[in-house]
Amino acid sequence: MARREETVRMCALTREEKPVAELIRFVLGPDGVLVPDTEAKAEGRGVWITLGRQAVADAVKKKVFGRSLKTEVTLPEDLPGLTGQRLEQRFLAALGMARKxxxxxxxxxxxxxxxxxxxxxxxxxxxxxxxxxxxxxxGPLKALHHAAREDGVEGFEIPHFELLSSEQLGLALGLENVIHAALTRGAAAQAALEKAKRLARYSANPGQDDTDRPAADGDVLPDV
Known part of the structure; x- marks a missing residue:
């Protein structure tokens, strides 16, 4: 069976085509305020930006959203921070589903x-x-990875995430003192893993080297 091609979109900041997993979509709400569409499911015109806090901050600074949407856009006071909060909320909600x-x-x-x-x-x-x-x-996690390499197992990786405080984890899950946790195998856990990866990428991504190049009017079209 042929492998299904991965959906790609253009980053309105860098004008690079990337898989949607490496991007985040923003849409205009009914009130004309731009909001992060973290699940990429909201109706309406949208703008895709590289999944990274610095990339979103650069897009705000360079007025990429209004230029791409070709309309006046009202931005939240801290769009990079709001985007991070939305990604955190999605991750915590997914952890709750995995726990259930x-x-x-x-x-x-x-x-x-x-x-x-x-x-x-x-x-x-x-x-x-x-x-x-x-x-x-x-230590034990590194030992697992080392053993897999010694056995010639390719592609074996158990990611380690340090994204939220024990208080944030505990409040979201209705638990106390959540310091160490793990996701085991299953569809719900896999969904939580994917959201953890997106939050980690957003928090760590330093932005792209070519973001200082100004965009030309009309060269970035929003998705519809």
């Missing part, structure tokens, strides 16, 4: 047991975890 599906485990002892068996698809550590506690999780 029995595909989310928390607590140092339980997570270490999963690490020993390699029975997880992602390791999650709170940003305020102690260095010692963190090392007790990262």
């Amino acid at each position: 599906a029995g595909q989310f485990t928390y607590g140092a002892t339980k997570v270490r047991a999963l690490l020993e068996k390699g029975d997880l698809i992602a390791l999650i550590t709170a940003t305020d975890a102690s260095p010692d506690g963190r090392s007790k999780m990262v």
